[in-house]
Amino acid sequence: MMLHSTLSLFAYGLLSSKLALAAPLFGIGDRLSDSDATSATPDDVLNGLIRPAQFSRVAYCSSAAVTSWQCGPPCDALGNDIDVFQAGGDDGLVPMYFIAHDPSQDTIVVAHQGTEPENFLSVLNDVQFFLEDLNTTRFTSAEGKDIQVHNGFQKTFERTADGVLSGVLNGLATKGASKILVTGHSLGAAIASLDAMMLKQEVDPSIEITTALFGLPRVGNQEWADFVDEQLGGQLTRVSNQDDPVPIVPPRTIGFRHPSGEIHINAVDDNGEATDVVTCEGQENSECSAGNTVLTASVSNHLGPYFDDISFGGDACPL
Numbered sequence: 001m002m003l004h005s006t007l008s009l010f011a012y013g014l015l016s017s018k019l020a021l022a023a024p025l026f027g028i029g030d031r032l033s034d035s036d037a038t039s040a041t042p043d044d045v046l047n048g049l050i051r052p053a054q055f056s057r058v059a060y061c062s063s064a065a066v067t068s069w070q071c072g073p074p075c076d077a078l079g080n081d082i083d084v085f086q087a088g089g090d091d092g093l094v095p096m097y098f099i100a101h102d103p104s105q106d107t108i109v110v111a112h113q114g115t116e117p118e119n120f121l122s123v124l125n126d127v128q129f130f131l132e133d134l135n136t137t138r139f140t141s142a143e144g145k146d147i148q149v150h151n152g153f154q155k156t157f158e159r160t161a162d163g164v165l166s167g168v169l170n171g172l173a174t175k176g177a178s179k180i181l182v183t184g185h186s187l188g189a190a191i192a193s194l195d196a197m198m199l200k201q202e203v204d205p206s207i208e209i210t211t212a213l214f215g216l217p218r219v220g221n222q223e224w225a226d227f228v229d230e231q232l233g234g235q236l237t238r239v240s241n242q243d244d245p246v247p248i249v250p251p252r253t254i255g256f257r258h259p260s261g262e263i264h265i266n267a268v269d270d271n272g273e274a275t276d277v278v279t280c281e282g283q284e285n286s287e288c289s290a291g292n293t294v295l296t297a298s299v300s301n302h303l304g305p306y307f308d309d310i311s312f313g314g315d316a317c318p319l
C-alpha cells in the first residue's frame with residue numbers, strides 16, 4: 001500500500017501528459033541488467049516452440065470454437081486429434097483458458113488467453129496495481145521467501161486456479177499423459193507462469209512440466225524470479241519479440257524482475273519467419289528485452305508475427 005500511495009502522489013504531480021506518466025513507469029533509466037551474453041538459438045529449440053505458440057494462438061478463439069476444435073486455421077495447424085476436455089473463463093474478469101490432451105505429444109496442455117495490448121499496457125501502467133505478497137496457499141514451498149507478485153495478476157490467476165488444477169489432475173489421471181505444457185501470450189503468459197508454479201507444487205515430480213510464454217510482462221519481485229528459476233529453471237522459456245514494450249513493464253525501478261529463460265527475436269522477415277533469434281543469459285539481459293525502451297516501443301511487435309507466421313490476439317483467431 002505504501003508503494004501504491006507513493007506512486008499515486010508521484011503520478012498526480014507529474015501527470016501533465018500521458019507520456020509523463022508512462023515514461024517513469026516504463027522504466028526510462030531502468031537499463032540495469034545481469035548480462036549481455038547471448039547465443040544463437042538452435043533450430044530444434046525454436047521448432048519446439050511452434051506447437052506451444054499455436055496453442056497460445058488458439059486461446060484467443062471463442063470457447064465454442066475451441067471446445068469443438070472448429071476454429072479454422074489456428075486449430076487445423078495443430079491437427080484433428082486434439083481433445084479439449086475443459087474450458088473456463090469468460091470475456092470479462094476471467095480470461096478464457098482451455099485444457100486439452102495432445103496425444104501426439106503425450107501432453108496435457110493448459111493455454112490461457114491474453115488481452116489486446118492497448119488495454120493491457122494501460123492496466124500494467126495503472127497506478128492502482130502494485131506488488132503484493134504471494135498467497136502461499138497454492139505455493140507451499142514459497143512460504144517465508146518474501147515473494148511478491150503483481151496484485152492484478154494474482155487476482156486473475158486465483159479466479160481460474162482451482163479449475164486449472166483439477167482439470168490437469170483429471171487429465172493426467174484419465175488420459176494417461178506423462179507431460180504438461182503450460183502456455184499463453186501477454187496477460188495469458190503472466191497467468192500461465194503462476195499456473196506452472198502451482199502445478200509444480202501439486203503434480204507428481206515424475207511429470208515433466210514445460211512452460212512456454214510469449215510476450216510475458218514482469219510478474220513479481222526478485223524473490224519471485226529466483227523462485228521461478230529454482231522450480232522451473234531450464235523448463236521455462238519466455239519469448240520476446242523485437243521492440244515489444246510489454247516485457248519491460250511493470251519496470252524494475254518499482255521492484256519487478258523477470259525470471260531467466262528468455263529467447264529474444266531480433267528480426268522477422270516478410271513471411272513471418274524469425275531470422276535472428278538469440279538465447280539470453282541471466283534474468284534481465286540488456287541485449288534482449290531488458291534493453292528495450294519506450295522510445296523504440298512497437299506495440300505491434302507484441303502481437304507478432306513471432307515465427308512460423310504466428311501472431312496472437314483476437315485478429316489471429318476471428319472465430
Ligand SMILES: *[C@@H]1O[C@H](CO)[C@@H](O)[C@H](O)[C@H]1NC(C)=O
Pocket residue numbers: 135136137138158
Ligand atoms: C489465499 O488463497 C486461498 C485459496 O484460494 C484462499 O482461501 C485465501 O482466502 C487466500 N488468502 C488471502 C489472504 O487472500
